[in-house]
Amino acid sequence: MNNRLMQQLGDKIKYANFSAEDAAKLYLSYAKITKNYGAAIRAVQTKLEILDEDFELLHEHNPIHHMETRVKSIESILEKLTRKGYPLTGQAITEGLTDVAGIRVICHYVEDIYTIADLLKRQADIQVVKETDYIKHPKPNGYRSYHLVVKVPVFFVDGVVEMPVEVQIRTMAMDFWASLEHKLRYKSDGLIPKFIADELKECSETIAASDLKMQRIHSFLEDIEHNLQLPELVDETLSQEAEREGN
Ligand code: 0O2
Helix, strand or coil, rough: CHHHHHHHHHHCCCCCCCCCCHHHHHHHHHHHHHHHHHHHHHHHHHHHHHHHHHHHHHCCCCCEEEEEEEECCCCHHHHHHEEEEEEEEHHHHHCCCCCCCCEEEEEECCCHHHEEEHHHHHCCCCEEEEEEEECCCCCCCCCCCCCEEEEEEEEEEEECCCCCCCEEEEEEHHCCCHHHHHHHHHHCCCCCCCHHHHHHHHHHHHHHHHHHHHHHHHHHHHHHHCCCHHHHHHHHHHHHHHHCCCC
């Protein structure tokens, strides 16, 4: 039985002092973890979908382009527990990690990120555990995103549990950058050559500048729509803006 479970956990898990019995226990915990954290993801995702729909009705604009969700893989959980010096147990996962459940919210514009974050944070049953603004304060490598860890109540058969969910909110452009950087880091075992790292950083800055320009154009178009001005005026003002910026 234990050997079969060990096999199911896969060859990737090669930790010293990790017995077949530990593996079997963890495997059983992981099945429950997948179910419970999956439920927490659905609870937060539904909130976000409702906010997006309601915002669209009120403002004729969907702040959310799309969402991606995942329960952290068992390999990734074991790697993180080991890195943090926690025991490889189900209890350590639920008590020590806050990113087992993850939702990535991809927005159209930078302003949408803050709109969605604020609307989620102000909900009475949402408890903000951690908030990091990597947009106002990008990481040294150029990573930009808005991170929230929230706790949401999930009603199980045995009672209610406040479950943590990590919500990463970013624009499509920021997501494009982060995906490539993640892939590069993964392929190069974390050691990205300096010239590539420099180029990535430059790309991140270009992307941030483009995000701001797109935001300005979008806000401008919204103003026009609300003020019902003539299309010729739109062209004129857009070209004036471009001239001012030397494009
Ligand atoms: P995965 O596979 O995406 O889940 P910790 O979570 O304890 O390591 P902290 O400070 O809470 O530390 O984490 P932070 O900085 O908020 O980052 C958590 C997640 O954000 C990461 O999860 C990544 O998904 C993403 N992230 C953070 N920094 C970068 C970065 O420089 N590049 C990219 N592409 N993504 C980043 P994991 O667990 O690393 O990976």
